[in-house]
Amino acid sequence: MRGAPAGPRILLRRLREIMAEPISAQARLDKTVTQIAANMVAEVCSVYVLHADGVLELYATEGLKHEAVHRASLRIGQGLVGTIAAQARTLNLPDAQSHPAFRYLPETGEEIYSAFMGVPILRAGATLGVLVVQNRARRTYDEEEVEALQTTAMVLAELIAVGELSGLSRPGTLDLKRPISLTGVGLGEGVGLGHAVLHEPRVVVTALIGEDAAHEAARLDDAIASLRLFVDDMLSRDDIAETGEHRDVLEAYRMFAYDRGWVRRMHEAVRNGLSAEAAVEKVQSDMRARLQRQIDPVLRDRLHDFEDLTNRLLRVLMNKPHGPGDEELPKDAIIVARNMGAAELLDYGRARIRGLVLEEGGPTTHATIVARAIGIPTVGRAGNVVSLVDNGDAIIVDGEMGEVHLRPNADVEAAYAEKVRFRARRQEQYRLVRDEPAVTRDSVRISLLMNAGLLVDLPHLDESGAEGIGLFRTELQFMIAAKLPKLAEQKALYTAVLDAAGNRPVTFRTLDIGGDKVLPYLRTVSEEENPAMGWRAIRLGLDRPGLLRTQLRALMRASAGRELRVMLPMVTEVDEVLQTRAMIDRELAYMRRHGHVEPASLMLGAMIEVPAMLWQLDRLLTVVDFVSVGSNDLLQFMTASDRGNMRVAGRFEPLSRPFLRALRQIVRACGPAMPVTLCGELAGDPLAAMTLIGLGYRSLSMSPAAIGPVKAMILALDAGRIACFVTDLVDGNDGADNLRPAIAAYAQREGVPH
Ligand code: PEP
Numbered sequence: 118m119r120g121a122p123a124g125p126r127i128l129l130r131r132l133r134e135i136m137a138e139p140i141s142a143q144a145r146l147d148k149t150v151t152q153i154a155a156n157m158v159a160e161v162c163s164v165y166v167l168h169a170d171g172v173l174e175l176y177a178t179e180g181l182k183h184e185a186v187h188r189a190s191l192r193i194g195q196g197l198v199g200t201i202a203a204q205a206r207t208l209n210l211p212d213a214q215s216h217p218a219f220r221y222l223p224e225t226g227e228e229i230y231s232a233f234m235g236v237p238i239l240r241a242g243a244t245l246g247v248l249v250v251q252n253r254a255r256r257t258y259d260e261e262e263v264e265a266l267q268t269t270a271m272v273l274a275e276l277i278a279v280g281e282l283s284g285l286s287r288p289g290t291l292d293l294k295r296p297i298s299l300t301g302v303g304l305g306e307g308v309g310l311g312h313a314v315l316h317e318p319r320v321v322v323t324a325l326i327g328e329d330a331a332h333e334a335a336r337l338d339d340a341i342a343s344l345r346l347f348v349d350d351m352l353s354r355d356d357i358a359e360t361g362e363h364r365d366v367l368e369a370y371r372m373f374a375y376d377r378g379w380v381r382r383m384h385e386a387v388r389n390g391l392s393a394e395a396a397v398e399k400v401q402s403d404m405r406a407r408l409q410r411q412i413d414p415v416l417r418d419r420l421h422d423f424e425d426l427t428n429r430l431l432r433v434l435m436n437k438p439h440g441p442g443d444e445e446l447p448k449d450a451i452i453v454a455r456n457m458g459a460a461e462l463l464d465y466g467r468a469r470i471r472g473l474v475l476e477e478g479g480p481t482t483h484a485t486i487v488a489r490a491i492g493i494p495t496v497g498r499a500g501n502v503v504s505l506v507d508n509g510d511a512i513i514v515d516g517e518m519g520e521v522h523l524r525p526n527a528d529v530e531a532a533y534a535e536k537v538r539f540r541a542r543r544q545e546q547y548r549l550v551r552d553e554p555a556v557t558r559d560s561v562r563i564s565l566l567m568n569a570g571l572l573v574d575l576p577h578l579d580e581s582g583a584e585g586i587g588l589f590r591t592e593l594q595f596m597i598a599a600k601l602p603k604l605a606e607q608k609a610l611y612t613a614v615l616d617a618a619g620n621r622p623v624t625f626r627t628l629d630i631g632g633d634k635v636l637p638y639l640r641t642v643s644e645e646e647n648p649a650m651g652w653r654a655i656r657l658g659l660d661r662p663g664l665l666r667t668q669l670r671a672l673m674r675a676s677a678g679r680e681l682r683v684m685l686p687m688v689t690e691v692d693e694v695l696q697t698r699a700m701i702d703r704e705l706a707y708m709r710r711h712g713h714v715e716p717a718s719l720m721l722g723a724m725i726e727v728p729a730m731l732w733q734l735d736r737l738l739t740v741v742d743f744v745s746v747g748s749n750d751l752l753q754f755m756t757a758s759d760r761g762n763m764r765v766a767g768r769f770e771p772l773s774r775p776f777l778r779a780l781r782q783i784v785r786a787c788g789p790a791m792p793v794t795l796c797g798e799l800a801g802d803p804l805a806a807m808t809l810i811g812l813g814y815r816s817l818s819m820s821p822a823a824i825g826p827v828k829a830m831i832l833a834l835d836a837g838r839i840a841c842f843v844t845d846l847v848d849g850n851d852g853a854d855n856l857r858p859a860i861a862a863y864a865q866r867e868g869v870p871h
Pocket residue numbers: 588590629726746747748749750751796797798
């Protein structure tokens with residue numbers, strides 16, 4: 118007759134005594150499994166530890182053959198133990214051998230046991246191993262037993278995490294520090310090697326065991342109360358938009374903060390002997406394991422909200438400040454965050470940032486926009502990187518391939534270091550031709566301009582050798598600000614830009630906000646179903662003239678006595694240009710009346726990015742001073758594929774007949790008299806830029822980093838020959854949808870770098 122389980126509290130107390138004994142790590146582990154087996158009335162208790170190479174090795178056992186310790190092993194995903202590790206979830210089986218994943222390890226002698234319960238050993242979201250109990254008789258372990266084993270697994274996680282077990286087996290680090298590679302989405306060009314800095318450092322709980330359950334329960338209640346107060350307070354503030362958080366996210370926080378099931382589970386863990394903070398962490402791990410298996414992105418998002426909230430609760434309990442850590446930033450910081458605001462990124466200071474990894478961020482996330490602007494290699498949608506990395510871990514960000522390598526092994530690191538050196542050498546070559554004009558071999562002059570949008574972009578003007586700014590995206594100032602920038606702030610930015618440019622031309626694009634570029638402080642319209650085609654850009658500007666007028670005024674004041682070029686985004690009808698022209702004229706008259714110095718000259722241009730423009734170019738060209746092709750939007754609308762949707766964004770090749778024919782139509786319509794620039798991403802791709810020159814484009818605006826490679830291409834190009842080649846190709850009809858291979862082959866033949 119077996120006695121009833123002695124309860125998790127007693128078990129935890131015993132384990133604590135074992136942890137404090139001055140014995141070897143192996144002895145500590147052996148005693149632990151014996152204790153668990155006795156306490157849970159199990160005939161077997163075993164610990165498997167996950168190695169760097171994905172092998173789960175038996176580290177200690179009570180009940181299985183002792184010779185199997187450090188010999189028996191399984192791969193992650195293999196057998197019951199491997200399944201638990203791979204899925205980070207508990208298995209509780211009355212008859213293990215009938216489970217499809219069961220795999221018999223002869224060296225252990227486990228064939229005689231039927232009942233099986235295994236729990237993952239988790240720490241901060243990472244699986245470190247598996248803890249198993251087994252019994253001969255068929256039985257299902259009850260909830261209290263599952264709870265007890267999970268709690269014990271936390272204690273073991275701590276033992277593994279402090280590195281105590283690392284000497285027990287063959288060399289090789291344990292799971293915590295194993296190299297991990299993640300594939301996300303490349304968002305900011307380049308490669309960065311450095312050390313991780315967690316934007317919101319995780320709180321690591323070390324005091325696991327609660328001495329006094331009533332005291333711990335009271336601490337937990339106090340902390341929950343203060344957390345709820347914080348969430349309520351945030352929601353009741355009028356200026357919640359100013360925090361950059363969206364209301365629905367905050368509402369989700371509130372829902373979690375008041376979730377009774379969550380609070381009950383934490384109290385249960387405290388009753389079982391955990392400290393308040395360990396209870397929070399335990400419930401967080403359980404929830405994470407459950408939600409991580411969700412493929413529904415909405416539910417996975419909720420996991421993030423929940424994690425944020427529990428981290429906050431942990432900070433309250435442990436008296437740690439909120440917000441980024443104030444530890445000194447390493448010289449080669451790679452910032453790792455779930456998500457962050459653009460201003461927060463700038464707070465780190467450009468000089469020390471080598472890369473950025475975001476768990477959530479996509480191409481239009483504000484932090485990404487800024488990172489790209491200041492040339493930080495960036496990867497977004499990088500799995501659950503925040504829980505996999507520790508402050509100070511070595512990390513490589515490959516913004517080109519969209520890869521992140523955590524704690525890379527020496528080979529990977531060497532390969533990347535070489536890549537960085539190679540890039541640096543190439544950059545050096547570009548620097549050598551920086552001050553040379555971009556002229557083809559047959560003496561055709563191409564104007565290379567850069568795209569910009571923030572003050573931090575301005576040093577690139579000199580560094581890249583750009584001839585000016587072909588597209589200044591004025592909305593970026595609005596997007597990173599906490600509230601609507603005032604006239605004086607707008608004027609100050611535009612003045613700084615013009616000062617930095619000196620006598621190089623700058624084309625300011627008026628606000629391209631609305632749609633998906635939401636300004637949290639500007640509550641405009643209710644949710645739109647198709648924001649990219651919604652109430653945005655010049656549409657919003659004309660409907661809300663106060664906003665556009667203020668901007669035009671700021672631009673005119675900043676350009677007092679200088680040349681001003683203003684460009685309108687998303688023009689769909691010629692009348693939109695005329696209305697804006699009338700607004701400008703009124704402003705000019707106002708300036709004159711009030712004795713302000715006017716711009717020396719004012720040019721008004723339109724972006725061609727809505728396909729409808731292609732069939733009214735004749736009329737448009739009579740009312741504008743210049744045009745600029747926004748190939749990003751033009752391609753999006755011509756191919757009906759959302760540029761922000763990763764599934765379709767790269768699906769259609771811009772180097773295709775329909776798109777190139779459209780681009781040729783524009784440049785031909787402009788002829789020699791109308792200045793035309795192309796300022797979408799296409800201009801910065803050397804092969805595409807070569808094609809554009811073949812179509813007749815002579816002015817291209819691109820990200821500053823692209824200017825070197827594009828100039829190198831131009832210096833080796835014969836404009837006459839490429840024009841013939843492109844004309845034949847575009848007029849051809851060979852059935853190829855993608856012309857890139859043919860164009861690349863041409864560049865190869867002609868020795869044009871691309
Ligand atoms: C474009 O659409 O090509 C463009 C340059 O504008 P944005 O990328 O800012 O929409």
